[in-house]
Amino acid sequence: MYNPFSLQGKTVLVTGASSGIGQQIAISVTKMGAKVVITARNKERLLATYEQLVAEGHQWVLADLAKEEEIKNLVNAVPKLDGVVHSAGIIQPFPIKFLKKKNFEPIQSINYNAILLLTAALLSNKKINRQASFVFLSSIASQYPYKGAATYASTKAAIEAFAKVLAVEHSSKGIRSNCLSPGMVKTAMYEQTEQAVGAKKMSAYIEQYPLGVGTPEDIANATIFLLSDASKWINGITIRLDGGLLAGMH
Amino acid sequence: MQLTELVQKIAEEFEDTPKEQITAITKLKDLEEWSSMHALIIIALIDNHYDIILTGEEMIDAQTPTDIYNIILQKQANK
Ligand SMILES: NC(=O)c1ccc[n+]([C@@H]2O[C@H](COP(=O)([O-])OP(=O)(O)OC[C@H]3O[C@@H](n4cnc5c(N)ncnc54)[C@H](OP(=O)(O)O)[C@@H]3O)[C@@H](O)[C@H]2O)c1
Numbered sequence: 001m002y003n004p005f006s007l008q009g010k011t012v013l014v015t016g017a018s019s020g021i022g023q024q025i026a027i028s029v030t031k032m033g034a035k036v037v038i039t040a041r042n043k044e045r046l047l048a049t050y051e052q053l054v055a056e057g058h059q060w061v062l063a064d065l066a067k068e069e070e071i072k073n074l075v076n077a078v079p080k081l082d083g084v085v086h087s088a089g090i091i092q093p094f095p096i097k098f099l100k101k102k103n104f105e106p107i108q109s110i111n112y113n114a115i116l117l118l119t120a121a122l123l124s125n126k127k128i129n130r131q132a133s134f135v136f137l138s139s140i141a142s143q144y145p146y147k148g149a150a151t152y153a154s155t156k157a158a159i160e161a162f163a164k165v166l167a168v169e170h171s172s173k174g175i176r177s178n179c180l181s182p183g184m185v186k187t188a189m190y191e192q193t194e195q196a197v198g199a200k201k202m203s204a205y206i207e208q209y210p211l212g213v214g215t216p217e218d219i220a221n222a223t224i225f226l227l228s229d230a231s232k233w234i235n236g237i238t239i240r241l242d243g244g245l246l247a248g249m250h
Numbered sequence: 251m252q253l254t255e256l257v258q259k260i261a262e263e264f265e266d267t268p269k270e271q272i273t274a275i276t277k278l279k280d281l282e283e284w285s286s287m288h289a290l291i292i293i294a295l296i297d298n299h300y301d302i303i304l305t306g307e308e309m310i311d312a313q314t315p316t317d318i319y320n321i322i323l324q325k326q327a328n329k
Contacts (some may be wrong), residue, residue: 098294171271197286
């Protein structure tokens, strides 16, 4: 059957695979035929993802990506890869005027440092095949800010820029690098935001989405596209997934 | 830490509300100026001044500066 989106024969590393978007991406790409290596810190939840993977030959590795040593161990454990999806990330709202280093070091270390260090280690250890595809999870917050998002939005903007540099630096090997920029998606992060702003504010915000709140499947489907050869001419871009939210805003 | 000092610090973060309108028993969320940003600001100022981290849930439950003061005391005692 004609299927340009097939991931048959590809091996994909998925970070943040113990929850939300990363978990769904891991499951969905195995449905498209890929072998995956899934990683996160929480063993129980990572194994719960592992149980839901389709077919055999997958691998799970526990790693705290805020620790360089554990990034190294992860890189040593993975086979050669045709795709890397970085979904691991955290959100920590904080008002600018009170910012101290200790308030942004944790978010910077996972949303930014970890991505640079892991990408560098994968490339220098020759774990990235020709024609491989990198997919990074940004957020619409990087371009369309909201109060309290200083640390989160700026790490995401940095990753969008990083992804473009990676695209330029490795295109001679057919290696591609793109970002997905979702609006509000129903995951643990959604619950966390709801707790911070209150249920009323959250539902008022969600009402602005013409197509409703996003699901992890929506993000996983776009990831399948970016990992597959169907997108082999797409490099260095960010795809916005926001249920039409920003199209209607001026 | 004094309750009056905490009330004063919180009151300073409400720019459009007269200072005298914010007391130890003011329900902060009933202030016209209240927004979710104020919850973040209060969490941050307590972290900065008292080295205590209030969770989002604790901020949702706390109504007045006195409530917040009591949470800080309790957390300091447990440290
Ligand atoms: N949900 C949304 O509305 C939304 C919108 C836009 C963008 N995004 C982005 O999409 C990505 C996934 O979000 P999500 O909603 O799926 O979040 P989530 O459900 O909270 O999952 C976050 C994942 O990151 C992992 N992680 C966190 N810290 C880590 C560390 N130090 N080392 C290794 N793994 C770590 C967590 O695993 P462990 O705890 O097991 O380590 C978990 O698997 C994030 O980058 C987020 O910024 C989300």
